[in-house]
Amino acid sequence: MTGILVIYFSIIGMLVGAxxxxxxxxxxxxxxxxxxxxxxxxxxxxxxxxxGGIIPPIISGDxxxxxxxxxxxxxxxxxxxxxxxxxxCLSLVFAIIIYNxxxxxxxxxxxxxxxxxxx
Amino acid sequence: xxxxxxxPVLGGVICLVLKKRKNVSLIxxxxxxxxxxxxxxxxxxxxxxxxxxxxxxLGIGLAIDELAIPFLLSTFIVMLAVILNSIKKGYDGFxxxxxxxxxxxxxxxxxxxxxxxxxxxVELASIISFILVSYEKKPRQAWASLKYLLLSSLGLNFYLLxxxxxxxxxxxxxxxxxxxxxxIATVLIFGGLxxxxxxxxxxxxxxxxxxxxxxxxxPILSGLIVKLDVYLSIRFITYSSFGWMRDTYMFIGIVSAxxxxxxxxxxxxxxxxxxxxxxxxxxxxxxxxxxxxxxxGFSHAIFKTLLFLVVGNISERLGTKExxxxxxxxxxxxxxxxxxxxxxxxGFPMTSGCVTKEIIIxxxxxxxxxxxxxxxxAGTAMxxxxxxxxxxxxxxxxxxxxxxxxxxxxxxVIIVHGIIGFEIYMFESLFAVIAGVAAYLLLRKFLRxxxxxxxxxxxxxxxxxxxxxxxxxxxxxxxx
Numbered sequence: 001m002t003g004i005l006v007i008y009f010s011i012i013g014m015l016v017g018a019x020x021x022x023x024x025x026x027x028x029x030x031x032x033x034x035x036x037x038x039x040x041x042x043x044x045x046x047x048x049x050x051x052g053g054i055i056p057p058i059i060s061g062d063x064x065x066x067x068x069x070x071x072x073x074x075x076x077x078x079x080x081x082x083x084x085x086x087x088x089c090l091s092l093v094f095a096i097i098i099y100n101x102x103x104x105x106x107x108x109x110x111x112x113x114x115x116x117x118x119x
Numbered sequence: 120x121x122x123x124x125x126x127p128v129l130g131g132v133i134c135l136v137l138k139k140r141k142n143v144s145l146i147x148x149x150x151x152x153x154x155x156x157x158x159x160x161x162x163x164x165x166x167x168x169x170x171x172x173x174x175x176x177l178g179i180g181l182a183i184d185e186l187a188i189p190f191l192l193s194t195f196i197v198m199l200a201v202i203l204n205s206i207k208k209g210y211d212g213f214x215x216x217x218x219x220x221x222x223x224x225x226x227x228x229x230x231x232x233x234x235x236x237x238x239x240x241v242e243l244a245s246i247i248s249f250i251l252v253s254y255e256k257k258p259r260q261a262w263a264s265l266k267y268l269l270l271s272s273l274g275l276n277f278y279l280l281x282x283x284x285x286x287x288x289x290x291x292x293x294x295x296x297x298x299x300x301x302x303i304a305t306v307l308i309f310g311g312l313x314x315x316x317x318x319x320x321x322x323x324x325x326x327x328x329x330x331x332x333x334x335x336x337x338p339i340l341s342g343l344i345v346k347l348d349v350y351l352s353i354r355f356i357t358y359s360s361f362g363w364m365r366d367t368y369m370f371i372g373i374v375s376a377x378x379x380x381x382x383x384x385x386x387x388x389x390x391x392x393x394x395x396x397x398x399x400x401x402x403x404x405x406x407x408x409x410x411x412x413x414x415x416g417f418s419h420a421i422f423k424t425l426l427f428l429v430v431g432n433i434s435e436r437l438g439t440k441e442x443x444x445x446x447x448x449x450x451x452x453x454x455x456x457x458x459x460x461x462x463x464x465x466g467f468p469m470t471s472g473c474v475t476k477e478i479i480i481x482x483x484x485x486x487x488x489x490x491x492x493x494x495x496x497a498g499t500a501m502x503x504x505x506x507x508x509x510x511x512x513x514x515x516x517x518x519x520x521x522x523x524x525x526x527x528x529x530x531x532v533i534i535v536h537g538i539i540g541f542e543i544y545m546f547e548s549l550f551a552v553i554a555g556v557a558a559y560l561l562l563r564k565f566l567r568x569x570x571x572x573x574x575x576x577x578x579x580x581x582x583x584x585x586x587x588x589x590x591x592x593x594x595x596x597x598x599x
Contacts (some may be wrong), residue, residue, distance in 0.1 A: 014280065018273065022580050027265070030576075034269060041276050041283070048287040073286060076235050080279060083242045087272050090249055094265040101258040111575050114259060118388075 006047030013040030027095045027105045031088065038084035045077040120169060120181055122158050123191075124227040127151055131219035138212030148202050148215040155222060156195040163188055168232070180232035180293060185410065187229045189417035190350050194225050196532060197342045197424045203525040204428050205335045214254065218339075221247045225343055229350060234282040235292045238275065241347060245271050245315070248344050251336040252328050263327040266576050270324045270583060274314025277587070281307030297358040305360050306594040309352075309367075310587040316348035317401040319375040320586050323579035326382075326571075329394035330440075334431030337390065341397045341427060342420035349404050349416050356408045363597040367590060368405045369484070373491050376402030380498035385569045389430045389442040392502060396464065397423065399495060403479055406492065411478045418471035418536060422463040425529040429457050432522060442505055447512040454511035456526045461507055463533045465500035465555065466548045471533045473548050474540035481544075493551055500555025507556070 013036060020033035049070040095105070102110060130151030134144040168182030183191075202218065221244060228240045245268075253264040282292065284304040289296035297305075313321040329340050352368065355361050379399030386392040400419050404412040433449055434440045449457070463470035466477070476496065483489045572578060 011280075014276070018580075018584060021269065021273065022577055022584070030269060034272060037273060037276050041279050044280060044283055048283055072292075073283070076292070079235075079239055083239070083246075084272075086246060087242075087268065090246065091265055091268050094249075094253065094261040094268070097253070097256060097261040098258050098265070107576055110262060114262060115571065117259075 003047045003050035006050075007044055010040040010044035010047060013037070013043065025107050027098070027107060027110075028092075030107070031091045031095065034091070035084070035088055038080075038087075042077050042081055042084075045073045045080070049073040120162050120165070120167060120183065120230060121171075123155065123162055123230065124223050126158065127155050127219045127223035127226065131216045131223065134212045134216040134219060138216065141209070141211055144212035144215045145202075145206060145210075148219060151219055152195070152199045152202055152222070155226070156199065159191060159195055163191070179236045181230045182232050183230055186350070186353055186413050189413045190229045190346055191226060193346070193417045193420035194222065194229070194343055196528065197338060197420055198222050200424055200428065200525040200529050201335045201338055203521050203528070204432075206521040207519065208335075210335075214251075214335075217247050217251055218335075221251075221339070221343075225347075228347060232294045233292055234285060234294060234297075237351065238279055238282065241278075241312075241315070242272075242275060244344060244347065245275070248336075248340060251339070252332045254333050254336065257331075260331050260333075263324070263331045266579065267324040267328045269576065270314055270322065270579060273580070274311045274583070276311070277307050278311025281305070281311055294354075294358075297355065297360055300360050302360070302363070302594050302598045303591070305355075305364070306591050308355065309361070309364055309594075310590055312348045312351055313587075314583060315344070316352070316405075317345040317397050318371055318405070319378045319398050319402070320573070320582045321371075323573045323582060325398060326391055326394040327574055329397060330388060330390040334428065334435060337393075337431060338424035338427040341393070342424045345397060345401060346416050346420060349401060349412065352405060353408050353410075353413055363594050365408065366597065367593060368408050369488070372402040372405035373488060373495075374402070375399065376406070376495040377491065377498070380495050380502065382569055384498060384502040385566050386502075387443065387568050388440045389434060389445075389506075390427070390440050392442075392505070393423065393426055393430060396499065396502070399499065400464075403476065403492070403495070406488070407479060407482050407484070409482075411475065411482055415475035415479055418463070418475045418533070421529055421532050421536075422460050422470075422472055425456060425526060425533070426460040426464065428522075428525060428529075429453055429460060432518075433457075442509065446510045449509065449511055450516060450518065451511045452518055452523065454509065456530060457506050457509070459530045459533060461503040462552075463537070465503050465552050466496055467552055468546055468549060469534070469537045469541060471536035471540070474537055477542075477544070477548050480548075496548070496551040497555040497558065500552040501559045501562075504556045504559035508559075 017033045017037035017040060021030050024030055051068055051070045098110060099105060102113060104110060130147055134147055137143050162183060170178040170180050172178040224240050224244045228237060231237050249264045249268050253260040281304050285296060285300050286292055288300050316322060317325050329337050332340060356364055376399050379395050379402060383392050383395035386395060404415050433445060433453055437445060437448055463472040466473045480489060480492045483492055573582060
């Protein structure tokens with residue numbers, strides 16, 4: 001029951017993050033919205049590891065009535081957390097490079113400058 | 120089989136340790152690329168499959184079959200050409216380390232049979248390509264790279280959600296469990312990977328990133344990184360849960376093939392023109408998603424690498440990317456290779472582009488689709504007439520030997536593939552080429568660059584999400 005609730009919450013979080021990426025005009029806020037999406041996916045993996053009624057993959061025995069946490073999604077999502085950490089760091093580096101040159105974080109201003117440069 | 124993944128990564132790590140010594144790391148890069156290529160025949164003719172670790176079905180499966188072979192071959196040839204072209208450009212060991220680790224990662228994606236392993240390797244390839252796009256640290260490149268990063272990591276999060284649902288339903292991350300999963304998982308996997316595919320409306324980061332990347336990086340992006348989604352789509356569509364995707368891809372592919380050509384014909388910037396053609400050619404590949412598209416992916420990787428290298432070297436030498444200013448300034452050698460690449464992408468007989476593109480056009484399911492594909496093909500010839508009608512000048516500067524070696528390897532592959540695969544009905548494709556050239560001569564006064572509205576980050580994000588929602592609705596309708 002809790003597992004299903006967690007999954008629904010994580011999907012709502014993903015939608016909120018995706019809408020935030022579109023609506024905010026600041027690069028840092030866009031990156032933070034991406035962080036919300038990534039955290040929601042991590043939460044969803046916590047939800048799907050709550051199991052009951054089938055046999056866990058590591059230990060043998062009778063688990064047909066027990067509730068337990070499946071270890072594989074947890075092991076898997078640690079890799080996902082590391083990847084999202086690396087992506088956030090890299091995107092902040094790019095934001096710093098852009099800010100040092102143009103002294104603005106507004107997406108529309110930056111795109112206007114680049115389109116004028118191309119002409 | 121593990122050697123194909125392990126050796127390039129090992130070479131990359133050695134380059135990273137010796138990054139101050141430019142010549143040593145260059146030699147290591149060339150040797151590693153050649154060793155990777157010489158291991159390839161043993162792997163291809165082996166047809167084996169292994170599970171790493173003693174975990175049985177829980178382990179990560181590696182296997183090879185006929186769908187992966189064109190991609191493995193193109194990875195080797197493109198990497199070799201790129202490394203040969205980068206000699207004497209002053210790149211340090213860090214660049215070669217990134218290139219070699221990317222080589223191992225790409226091989227691992229094409230061999231892997233595990234959904235989560237594919238997620239990790241696709242993310243690793245993406246992170247390396249973000250760094251490579253902004254390698255010269257110009258703000259323009261950093262912006263293109265940031266746009267690519269935001270879109271691509273949003274898409275891959277949807278993919279991660281999709282494989283989470285696959286795990287919840289089947290209890291395994293192995294690719295065989297895709298046989299019976301619900302439609303929502305398949306549409307999340309499709310939509311998540313589509314952001315990297317280069318289809319129009321799905322991945323509008325592409326023209327900016329491909330046209331602003333350094334010379335050696337654009338071929339890798341266009342020839343290999345875009346092919347990840349093409350390969351995975353061809354692979355996934357063989358599973359029965361993805362049956363609804365065949366019609367969807369036919370529709371999206373033809374739209375992408377035509378719209379990409381319309382933007383390319385009107386472009387004035389040579390590298391942007393090539394970037395729009397990547398969109399169009401990916402559309403061609405996904406129209407019928409089977410073995411023929413895998414071989415079109417191979418030939419596209421080869422001729423697009425040749426074109427990007429020639430155009431990149433010319434624009435660096437002359438200091439401008441506008442092809443109208445090149446006339447009379449390029450040497451004869453460069454013109455010859457530019458001509459081979461242009462004819463190959465336009466589908467002239469006796470080149471590899473003709474062979475694979477004609478198989479796709481003849482394999483199309485209905486006559487109207489065939490006509491639309493022929494129109495897109497004529498549009499390709501029309502936009503590459505811009506390069507065909509350039510005049511070579513009598514400039515005495517000789518191009519460097521390593522550059523000519525890289526060009527010759529690629530042109531040799533194009534011509535040999537074109538002659539081996541030639542069939543007599545392929546003279547029909549001459550009509551599309553002639554029609555395209557004639558259309559160019561008629562219409563060249565009216566060509567103006569189209570607005571870049573779709574490439575702005577907000578419209579790119581919203582067009583991706585809107586198309587994603589439409590494909591979710593479409594999938595639920597088609598599968599019920």
